[in-house]
Amino acid sequence: MRLLKYLKKLFFRFNILFGVLLLLSCLVPYIPTDMVPVAAIFSLSIPLLVLLNILFLLVWLVLRKRQLWLSLIILVIGYFSLNSFFMLRFADKKVNESDLKIMTYNVRGFHGINHGKRDDDFIRLKDLISEENPDIVCFQEFNYLKRDDFKNYKYKYIEYIKNQNKVKLGIYSKYPLLTKGLLDFPGTSNDGAFVDVAYKNDTIRVYNLHLQSLQVVPNPEVLAREESSKLYTRLSKTFKKQQEQARIVSEHRKTTKYKTIVCGDFNSTQYSNVYKTIKEGDLIDTFQEKGSGYGKTYNFEYYPVRIDFILTDTDFEVIAHKNYKEKLSDHFPVMASLRLKTH
Known part of the structure; x- marks a missing residue:
């Protein structure tokens, strides 16, 4: 029981770490890469950071823990700051020959x-x-x-x-x-x-x-x-x-x-x-x-x-x-x- 409690705490710490990294990544588009090259390298990791925070959200959701709000808020901020790298659409307008x-x-x-x-x-x-x-x-x-x-x-x-x-x-x-x-x-x-x-x-x-x-x-x-x-x-x-x-x-x-x-x-x-x-x-x-x-x-x-x-x-x-x-x-x-x- 004590081990399980420790693992949850460790999991939440990682949740905070990757959540903070995703929030920091919201600043990346505003940093010229010739001044801070590491910002562009960091930008390559953003899809992974998004996926990790979604994973944390899903785990807390399954466990029905209030920690899920941390990942949810971070993902919402990330979505509106960075735009989604995954788009969900089911239909397009009809393409005309004249287009x-x-x-x-x-x-x-x-x-x-x-x-x-x-x-x-x-x-x-x-x-x-x-x-x-x-x-x-x-x-x-x-x-x-x-x-x-x-x-x-x-x-x-x-x-x-x-x-x-x-x-x-x-x-x-x-x-x-x-x-x-x-x-x-x-x-x-x-x-x-x-x-x-x-x-x-x-x-x-x-x-x-x-x-x-x-x-x-x-x-x-x-x-x-x-x-x-x-x-x-x-x-x-x-x-x-x-x-x-x-x-x-x-x-x-x-x-x-x-x-x-x-x-x-x-x-x-x-x-x-x-x-x-x-x-x-x-x-x-x-x-x-x-x-x-x-x-x-x-x-x-x-x-x-x-x-x-x-x-x-x-x-x-x-x-x-x-x-x-x-x-x-x-x-x-x-x-x-x-x-x-x-x-």
């Missing part, structure tokens, strides 16, 4: 994930895009040699960069492209691109981003073998670069008068200041509006990481958002259906 469908996809150079079956994965990837039939596709880690393989798209922007270390970006569109350009992130192999699209009787600006790569193998066992100090140093440098790139995107976005969509691989979660900097103003996260489930976009084993986004300004209504589960890259594609609002 704009946009997809973002880090394709990993079309190398696939099946050893020795690269061509098979590429064929399946092309079939997926053909079936889903988005109006605009933004590729990250694009393979320039595949530039003519997407026949359904009359217009495209793939800047050939002589620097072999620079990651290629590809934008394909069924609508004419008026203006094209690169953001040219300094001192990095990553980059951002933008196009102005003639859509119906309007012009929209589309950004395709690939922020600084984490260079992390998506396997817990591999990560556990890496020296923690080396991992921290590498991630700190990465998050500092991402913050710099996020500011470049934010400043560039202020120069356009057009309706705007920002999409791509941010290599950072929705809880980071990097995400907050890009999203600042009136941009809407299509997953938060119409997504369901965890919205996992990166194939990290056993952990729901969302680092690929489609953000749109308030001139668009988000009709639908879809996350895919096809394992044809280390990322999963994301697609949103948007409708221009009539004023």
Whole structure:
């Protein structure tokens, strides 16, 4: 009996510890990662902290103990401060043919994930895009040699960069492209691109981003073998670069008068200041509006990481958002259906 009482006390202490950590995590989006890199690393743990606090709540609920109020209050505060990383929805509005469908996809150079079956994965990837039939596709880690393989798209922007270390970006569109350009992130192999699209009787600006790569193998066992100090140093440098790139995107976005969509691989979660900097103003996260489930976009084993986004300004209504589960890259594609609002 005494042992049981001791275990309950110990369990409650852990409950307090992880509850406090979740509350502290509510501050993470407001901390620039170039000033406090550990904040961005902390942001990666937020889904785990949420799950742990849900577990504590369920245990106290089963035991019918008043300690459940601690976890419940913390989870409510976390929900309204951070937004949910799990969305529960049962139906979307009907997507019309006239709605704009946009997809973002880090394709990993079309190398696939099946050893020795690269061509098979590429064929399946092309079939997926053909079936889903988005109006605009933004590729990250694009393979320039595949530039003519997407026949359904009359217009495209793939800047050939002589620097072999620079990651290629590809934008394909069924609508004419008026203006094209690169953001040219300094001192990095990553980059951002933008196009102005003639859509119906309007012009929209589309950004395709690939922020600084984490260079992390998506396997817990591999990560556990890496020296923690080396991992921290590498991630700190990465998050500092991402913050710099996020500011470049934010400043560039202020120069356009057009309706705007920002999409791509941010290599950072929705809880980071990097995400907050890009999203600042009136941009809407299509997953938060119409997504369901965890919205996992990166194939990290056993952990729901969302680092690929489609953000749109308030001139668009988000009709639908879809996350895919096809394992044809280390990322999963994301697609949103948007409708221009009539004023």
